[in-house]
Amino acid sequence: MNIKSYVNLYELLGLDHSTREENRAFGLTHVMLKNKPIxxxxxxxxxxxxxxxxxxxxxxxxxxxxxxxFTLVVIAFVLGLVSGVALLSYHGHEPVNVIYxxxxxxxxxLLTMLLTLFAMLxxxxxxxxxxxxxxxxxxxxxxxxxxxKVQEQIKGLKINPLLANWIIIKRSQIIVLFFSLxxxxxxxxxxxxxxxxxxxxxxxxxxxxxFHGFLQTIAFPWREFAPSAVPSLELIAQSQYFRLGxxxxxxxxxxxxxxxxxWKFLAFSTLFYAIFLRFVIFILASFGYNAAIKRSLLTxxxxxxxxxxxxxxIISTHADKNEKVFHSGEGHYSQIVNTLDASYDGIQGWxxxxxxxxxxGERLKIIAPAHCEVGGANTLEEDTEIVFKSHGEILLFVxxxxxxxxxxxxxxxxxxxxxDKVIVVPIGTAENHYEATHKEIDVxxxxxxxxxxxxxxxxxxxxxxQSREALNAES
Numbered sequence: 001m002n003i004k005s006y007v008n009l010y011e012l013l014g015l016d017h018s019t020r021e022e023n024r025a026f027g028l029t030h031v032m033l034k035n036k037p038i039x040x041x042x043x044x045x046x047x048x049x050x051x052x053x054x055x056x057x058x059x060x061x062x063x064x065x066x067x068x069x070f071t072l073v074v075i076a077f078v079l080g081l082v083s084g085v086a087l088l089s090y091h092g093h094e095p096v097n098v099i100y101x102x103x104x105x106x107x108x109x110l111l112t113m114l115l116t117l118f119a120m121l122x123x124x125x126x127x128x129x130x131x132x133x134x135x136x137x138x139x140x141x142x143x144x145x146x147x148x149k150v151q152e153q154i155k156g157l158k159i160n161p162l163l164a165n166w167i168i169i170k171r172s173q174i175i176v177l178f179f180s181l182x183x184x185x186x187x188x189x190x191x192x193x194x195x196x197x198x199x200x201x202x203x204x205x206x207x208x209x210x211f212h213g214f215l216q217t218i219a220f221p222w223r224e225f226a227p228s229a230v231p232s233l234e235l236i237a238q239s240q241y242f243r244l245g246x247x248x249x250x251x252x253x254x255x256x257x258x259x260x261x262x263w264k265f266l267a268f269s270t271l272f273y274a275i276f277l278r279f280v281i282f283i284l285a286s287f288g289y290n291a292a293i294k295r296s297l298l299t300x301x302x303x304x305x306x307x308x309x310x311x312x313x314i315i316s317t318h319a320d321k322n323e324k325v326f327h328s329g330e331g332h333y334s335q336i337v338n339t340l341d342a343s344y345d346g347i348q349g350w351x352x353x354x355x356x357x358x359x360x361g362e363r364l365k366i367i368a369p370a371h372c373e374v375g376g377a378n379t380l381e382e383d384t385e386i387v388f389k390s391h392g393e394i395l396l397f398v399x400x401x402x403x404x405x406x407x408x409x410x411x412x413x414x415x416x417x418x419x420d421k422v423i424v425v426p427i428g429t430a431e432n433h434y435e436a437t438h439k440e441i442d443v444x445x446x447x448x449x450x451x452x453x454x455x456x457x458x459x460x461x462x463x464x465x466q467s468r469e470a471l472n473a474e475s
Contacts, residue, residue: 208237357373
């Protein structure tokens with residue numbers, strides 16, 4: 001899951017092209033995702049993503065965000081290299097103070113990670129000072145320098161403050177991680193190319209024994225499996241440096257070859273505190289970022305309405321009684337069905353998609369073990385296979401506004417040879433709640449009258465049947 005899913009849903013909800021029936025059909029064809037709102041929204045985005053104009057806003061936003069982040073990562077890496085070289089600068093006159101390097105490789109990372117954890121706890125707050133102090137926060141400012149059209153597209157995108165904060169938190173960890181990698185690379189590079197003498201010096205009155213205990217604590221993560229990367233008490237005593245005069249202590253000069261052993265401790269300190277722990281924080285930020293995307297998807301305008309349309313049935317009145325049959329007088333089709341049963345052996349639709357058949361069945365509260373689209377784009381072989389598998393009583397939906405064609409008549413003839421009963425149900429458009437007009441149904445009634453097949457029945461509205469009964473009574 002990434003920011004693209006959020007932006008695509010944001011755009012699709014703004015278009016609002018999907019109908020209530022389409023959304024419910026989606027829910028019926030993705031029943032495995034029921035009670036999983038996030039998965040439903042992501043699957044819905046995947047299905048209707050082709051409705052978005054190219055290039056996608058999500059691609060544009062992600063591309064420029066990546067470029068800005070990459071630029072900051074390169075800058076941070078270079079700064080790490082330069083800082084490392086500066087901290088390890090050695091001209092032979094005085095040793096390199098390990099305290100300075102430890103401040104950047106150990107203490108500064110611990111401080112910033114602590115601030116990051118506090119920022120994570122307050123990520124839901126739009127006014128989060130800790131996040132605004134992050135270098136990644138200024139990515140938004142940099143985006144303001146983008147050229148016209150792209151700039152307007154991105155400015156029009158409204159991101160949930162929670163998600164925006166987590167984007168900054170996550171990307172900040174990437175930037176600082178590369179700064180630490182530059183610092184480590186500088187240490188290794190300088191050690192390989194120069195002969196450096198390390199020492200430690202501080203104004204505080206700290207004895208070698210106390211400093212040794214402090215370093216033992218810092219080296220706790222690796223001191224068991226890499227004891228050589230922990231300075232000994234003897235090395236600490238020999239490398240203590242006092243800035244008195246221009247000359248080094250003679251004892252320090254005598255042990256100059258041993259002073260370089262500090263690099264192992266500095267390398268392990270950088271590797272653990274500045275890189276490993278930062279990577280752990282990055283993993284935590286990634287989890288928080290993914291959770292923020294999920295929460296933000298539900299806060300988008302129209303998302304809750306969409307989920308309701310996907311999961312809630314379309315209510316339509318329907319009597320769960322046996323079919324009422326009306327036999328009209330001469331000149332009218334005699335096999336009329338007034339109301340439908342609660343279940344049939346199959347539901348078929350002439351050039352009506354499978355998804356829409358599911359919605360129709362649910363709307364009319366009709367249960368059937370099979371739903372099949374026939375006619376339309378189907379081949380003759382596909383229709384023949386459906387006829388072969390059909391049995392019992394079949395409910396056949398047809399588009400009321402399209403007069404019956406010879407292809408339909410041929411299919412109906414094949415179907416009646418295989419099943420016991422076919423009920424033809426003319427339907428209107430989804431905008432008219434699938435209600436067909438009496439004039440449209442009359443066209444289908446006339447055609448079925450001409451066929452004269454005893455297995456074919458026609459469903460029409462109760463109002464029309466009652467009016468006919470009244471006319472027959474008067475005559």
